[in-house]
Amino acid sequence: MLDSAIKEQLKAYLERLQRPIEIVAALGDDAKSQEMRALLNDILDCSAKVSLREEAHARIPSFGVAVPGETARIRFAGLPMGHEFTSLVLALLQVGGYPPKVDQAVIDQIKGLSGHFDFETFISLSCHNCPDVIQALNLMAALNPNVTSTMIDGALFQGEVEARQIMAVPTVFLDGAEFGQGRMTIEEILAKVDTGAAARAAEEIAAKAAFDVLVVGGGPAGAAAAIYAARKGIRTGVVAERFGGQVMDTLGIENFISVKETEGPKLAMALEEHVKAYDVDIMNLQRAAKLVPAAEEGGLVEVQLENGAALKSKSVIIATGARWREMNVPGEKEYKAKGVCFCPHCDGPLFKGKRVAVIGGGNSGVEAAIDLAGIVAHVTLLEFADTLRADAVLQKKLYSLPNVTVIKSAQTTEVTGDGQKVNGITYKDRVSGEEKHVELEGIFVQIGLLPATDWLKGTVDLSRFGEIEIDAKGQTSVPGVFAAGDCTTVPYKQIIIAMGAGATASLSAFDHLIRSGS
Incomplete structure (x- = not known):
C-alpha cells in the first residue's frame, strides 16, 4: 500500500510515540477493505508500539485509533490517503502521547470542554480544506475523553451522502445535527462549542492598550504589513476574521516567485508562522464592524468589532481582502452547499x-x-x-x-x-x-471576487466597485488609515502583489507616525 520511502518516513514519525496505541478495524471482503488492511499492516510494520484488532462496526471499511483498553475516539471511515494522510499520522502520534503543536491556551480550552461532542465529518480525498477540519476535531478527541471524531469519505459512503443531502465538503455533523461546512480552524470550532469563548475574547480585546500600527486582515497583504511594522520595533496588532484569508481556499499556487509550486493552506501556515516570529498581537476570529477616524490630528483611530469590543491605534492598515462573488439570483442562497x-x-x-x-x-x-x-x-x-x-x-x-x-x-x-x-x-x-x-x-x-469593504461605507472613499481608493503609498482618504491588497484599487489581484502592497502600506504608516510625532 505504502511505498518504501513513505514507510521509512512513517517509521521515523512513529518513533515519537510515547505509549502503545491500538488500531481497531472493521473490515469486509470488498476491495476497499483489502486496501485498508494493507495500509494498516504497513503501519504495524513501522512500529512495535502499534497493535491491531478487528471488531464489528456500522461502517465498513473503517478503523479507529485508541489507547489499548479504551474506546477509539478517532475513527477513519475510508482510506485516509491523499491530503488526509497527514491527518492519519497526526492521529497516531497524538493518541500515542506526542504533544501537539498548538498553543497551550487552546489545549487548556479543549480539555476544559464539558458535555459530550460526537463529530462526524464528510470529506473528499481531493479536498485541501478537509484535512484542517479533520485534524482539529481529531486533536479535540485525542485530548478530551468527551469528544469523538469520525472522518467519512463521501465517495466511499455514497448512501450516507445521499441520505443526509450532503452537497459540499467538508460538512460536519455534531451529535447528528449539521454543525458547519467549509474550512474551519480549531479556534473557530472551539468558539462554536465553547459558549463563553466569545465573551472572554471581547473582554480581553477591550482591555488592550492602543497600538502604533493595527492591521485589519490576516491574508498575504496583512501578514506582510504586520511583519514590516513589527520589524520597526513598534507596537503591532493584527485583527483578522480568518488568518490566511482567501489564500486558504486556493489549491495550486505556481506563480509565487522563488517557490515553484505550493498550496494555499501551506502558504497561509507559513505566513502565520512568520508573523508569530515577531512581537505581534494576533487577534483571530474577529470581524471588523466599523472604522472611526481620529477626532483630531495625531489622535487615535478606532476599529470597532462585531463582538462589541473596540481597538485603538495611532495608524491602521486595512487588508480585508475579498470574498467569492455570488450570482445574486433567486435560489442561490437557499441552495448554497446544497448544490x-x-x-x-x-x-x-x-x-x-x-x-x-x-x-x-x-x-x-x-x-x-x-x-x-x-x-x-x-x-x-x-x-x-x-x-x-x-x-x-x-x-x-x-x-x-x-x-x-x-x-x-x-x-x-x-x-x-x-x-x-x-x-x-x-x-x-x-x-x-x-x-x-x-x-x-x-x-x-x-x-470573481468582491472586496470585503461593506463595513467601511461612508468612512473611506470607495470606488464604484467597492474597492478602497488608495494612492501610490497606500494612503486612503482618512489620515492615518492605509490599505493594501485585494480590497483596494490596486490593479491585478495577485498574492505577490498583495504582499508588496502590504509592505508599502506598512512603511507608509511608519512614515506617518514619524512625521506626526506619534
Missing part, C-alpha cells in the same frame, strides 16, 4: 456521474469546467459575455472535451431545486431574449 458550490476541487467528487454547471468563462471558470469534466457526467459552462475570457490554451482544452457544453451570452436568472437540493438552473439567452432551463444537480460559481 451551489464555489470550490470544484473540494466538492467536485461529490458530483461523480452527475450533471453540473459552471458559471463564468474566465480562467477560473474554464479550469473548473475542465477539472469537473473528468469526474461528472456532463458540464454546462454559462458565460454572460459573447466570448470566453480564459486563456487560449484553456479554451482549446475545454472545447476538446466531449462532455462539455459552452453557452455564451447567457444571463443566469434563477437556481431551481426541490426544497432539499439543486435540480436545475434557468438562464436568459441575451441574443434572442428566450428563457431556458437546464436540468442538473450542481452549480459551481466562478465569477
Whole structure:
C-alpha cells in the first residue's frame, strides 16, 4: 500500500510515540477493505508500539485509533490517503502521547470542554480544506475523553451522502445535527462549542492598550504589513476574521516567485508562522464592524468589532481582502452547499456521474469546467459575455472535451431545486431574449471576487466597485488609515502583489507616525 520511502518516513514519525496505541478495524471482503488492511499492516510494520484488532462496526471499511483498553475516539471511515494522510499520522502520534503543536491556551480550552461532542465529518480525498477540519476535531478527541471524531469519505459512503443531502465538503455533523461546512480552524470550532469563548475574547480585546500600527486582515497583504511594522520595533496588532484569508481556499499556487509550486493552506501556515516570529498581537476570529477616524490630528483611530469590543491605534492598515462573488439570483442562497458550490476541487467528487454547471468563462471558470469534466457526467459552462475570457490554451482544452457544453451570452436568472437540493438552473439567452432551463444537480460559481469593504461605507472613499481608493503609498482618504491588497484599487489581484502592497502600506504608516510625532 505504502511505498518504501513513505514507510521509512512513517517509521521515523512513529518513533515519537510515547505509549502503545491500538488500531481497531472493521473490515469486509470488498476491495476497499483489502486496501485498508494493507495500509494498516504497513503501519504495524513501522512500529512495535502499534497493535491491531478487528471488531464489528456500522461502517465498513473503517478503523479507529485508541489507547489499548479504551474506546477509539478517532475513527477513519475510508482510506485516509491523499491530503488526509497527514491527518492519519497526526492521529497516531497524538493518541500515542506526542504533544501537539498548538498553543497551550487552546489545549487548556479543549480539555476544559464539558458535555459530550460526537463529530462526524464528510470529506473528499481531493479536498485541501478537509484535512484542517479533520485534524482539529481529531486533536479535540485525542485530548478530551468527551469528544469523538469520525472522518467519512463521501465517495466511499455514497448512501450516507445521499441520505443526509450532503452537497459540499467538508460538512460536519455534531451529535447528528449539521454543525458547519467549509474550512474551519480549531479556534473557530472551539468558539462554536465553547459558549463563553466569545465573551472572554471581547473582554480581553477591550482591555488592550492602543497600538502604533493595527492591521485589519490576516491574508498575504496583512501578514506582510504586520511583519514590516513589527520589524520597526513598534507596537503591532493584527485583527483578522480568518488568518490566511482567501489564500486558504486556493489549491495550486505556481506563480509565487522563488517557490515553484505550493498550496494555499501551506502558504497561509507559513505566513502565520512568520508573523508569530515577531512581537505581534494576533487577534483571530474577529470581524471588523466599523472604522472611526481620529477626532483630531495625531489622535487615535478606532476599529470597532462585531463582538462589541473596540481597538485603538495611532495608524491602521486595512487588508480585508475579498470574498467569492455570488450570482445574486433567486435560489442561490437557499441552495448554497446544497448544490451551489464555489470550490470544484473540494466538492467536485461529490458530483461523480452527475450533471453540473459552471458559471463564468474566465480562467477560473474554464479550469473548473475542465477539472469537473473528468469526474461528472456532463458540464454546462454559462458565460454572460459573447466570448470566453480564459486563456487560449484553456479554451482549446475545454472545447476538446466531449462532455462539455459552452453557452455564451447567457444571463443566469434563477437556481431551481426541490426544497432539499439543486435540480436545475434557468438562464436568459441575451441574443434572442428566450428563457431556458437546464436540468442538473450542481452549480459551481466562478465569477470573481468582491472586496470585503461593506463595513467601511461612508468612512473611506470607495470606488464604484467597492474597492478602497488608495494612492501610490497606500494612503486612503482618512489620515492615518492605509490599505493594501485585494480590497483596494490596486490593479491585478495577485498574492505577490498583495504582499508588496502590504509592505508599502506598512512603511507608509511608519512614515506617518514619524512625521506626526506619534
